[in-house]
Amino acid sequence: MVYLYGIVRARHPAPAQPGLGQPPGEVRIVTSGPIGAAVSDVAEDLPISEDDARSHLRVLVELLRDGPVLPLRLGTVASSEDEARREVLDAGVGDLLPRLEALDGVVELQLDVDDDEAESLAAIAATPAGQHAEPMDLDATIELGQQIAGLLMAHRQELADEVVGRLSQLSVDNVARALIRGPEDPVLRWAFLVRLDDLPKFDEAIAVLRAERPNLAFRYVGPLPAAHFVDRTEVAAHQAADTFRGDGSWGW
């Protein structure tokens, strides 16, 4: 059986990163016309573990160094290389090629932002809105807690607006990765689609945010395959066409 990682251009070089399964197979590119699939041999009845999920992602990230990648869902297998070519590439080229080209020259960057709850509560308690009488009973205490929860969420919303507002100017697209539902939730879980050309500027903007907001925790991850943006149909980065030479590294 062959395991499929992602769709790439037919001329995309094979990654050095080994595939998933035991023993890990070598990843190669199976091609048909303009597109190819990164595959490796796996045993029948491959059980998929957490390690395999991580291996799958590592292969995609490695592939991304040499051009656009459409990630396939974890666990996609075909009975043979021929079947992969026929059923996935030949059958899907009309759909897959434009989606792949739409990701040319762009990568996904993820940003998680968390605040220190105690610090945020202290900031809220210091504002006029945070002033209150000492609650006399349980009902009043809960009511106060709810009021504080609302203020805390508004406080985080403000932080999130500022961060995303600034970074969205440097991104082609952006999307929330997780719903923010309540006062136990973080400030931000976000994905940005960024042109490779703008990666240094984006890095710089993150560095500035980190310096300005030392009490926030930033987790900054990437470049990743643009998994949150695979439904883009328009070519996002046609401006980047001159920087992407098709056969070289994207060079970050």
Place this chain on the structure above:
Amino acid sequence: MTVAVPSANRAPHPSGLADVLDLVLDKGIVIDAYVRLSLVGIEILTLDARVVIASVDTYLRFAEAVNRLDIQPQKQPEGLPGLIGDLQEGGAKHKTRGALSGVKETAKEAVSSLRGGDEDEDESSRGDGGRSRSSEHRSRRPAPAGRRSSRREEG
């Protein structure tokens, strides 16, 4: 092989399993002919299905935190802490049952008010081909102004 250049404190991969799965399982493209096959072997791994809005504990913790912060100095006259503690506890016990049954309602109201601000349900405007298996989770927008509109439970 190219070597990863560490830059700007960027991590090359997400560290948490939930983030890894979000990328490769939840957001990966499903090849139509392979839906049956692509489910092979995946028993692991349910994404974090936490449904936390806020609990009474959360509210009590917040209230306690802000009280500690700004009312602490005038809290209790010295010398009687034990007695006052007992009295408050006793009083609280009486209230507890009624208060806690009321709490659910209050919490629900709070929740619906939190989730009621769905000012821009713009997911329908995305106009994609419906390929994303999780488009119902998505809230794509250019700026986070609509972040609040995400505050609703799935489904």
